[in-house]
Amino acid sequence: MTETVEIPQQDAASEETTDALSRLEQEGEIAADYLEGLLDIADLDGDIDMDVEGDRASVSIISDESRELQKLVGRDGEVLEALQELTRLAVHRETGERSRLMLDISGHRARKRGELVEIGDRAVEEVRAGGAPVKLRPMTPFERKVVHDAVKAAGLRSESEGEEPERCVVVLPA
Structure with missing residues (x-):
């Protein structure tokens, strides 16, 4: 006797939400790898925290020595803005899609x-x-x-x- 097991189908909206979430998580991982490389090059210590906030990936660099990371924030966040754009470009290079990723350093943006x-x-x-x-x-x-x-x-x-x-x-x- 053959038993039939029905696998519940996800509805289209649920699949789109799951796909969007995994795409944003992928953006966060690509950004984290890029930023880890940057921190290594600059010889700066920092931990990277990834999250998804609404419809965008969010990556934060935090450190016990937040003064050290101030170099990456710059005056009025100018360096932070530039690093965010470079990180978005790195994500775009890997995924082929435009990223709306948000970068925060030492809680500056928050x-x-x-x-x-x-x-x-x-x-x-x-x-x-x-x-x-x-x-x-x-x-x-x-x-x-x-x-x-x-x-x-x-x-x-x-x-x-x-x-x-x-x-x-x-x-x-x-």
Whole structure:
């Protein structure tokens, strides 16, 4: 007698989610390998932490000697931004697909995100109190994204205006 065992089929949405997650995990692994090589070349100590946050891979370099890693952050995160782009290119070279990977070093980006949420919250309060749009200082694409998300979470609208590098967020009444 032959026994038939039915294997449950994953639905298409579940398969897409699994595929996207494994693709993002692969991006994180490629990025971690690239960054480990970079740390070795620069003779810097650091641990690499990989995660998937929403729809992007996230890689962090952390160290007990965070002062040592400040070289990789640079003034106002300029070196960090450049390293993120180089890491994205390394991932692209391996996968053939554009990466939206986020890189953080010694918690710089996490601290920056907290500061930007506060800026967005203050602008929201100013718009609610005065009823007029509030234009913020020029920001990088990462900074603008964080502020847009904070404004949206507070129930108001925002838009970017201007040309790089002077592009800024304008917070608008509801």
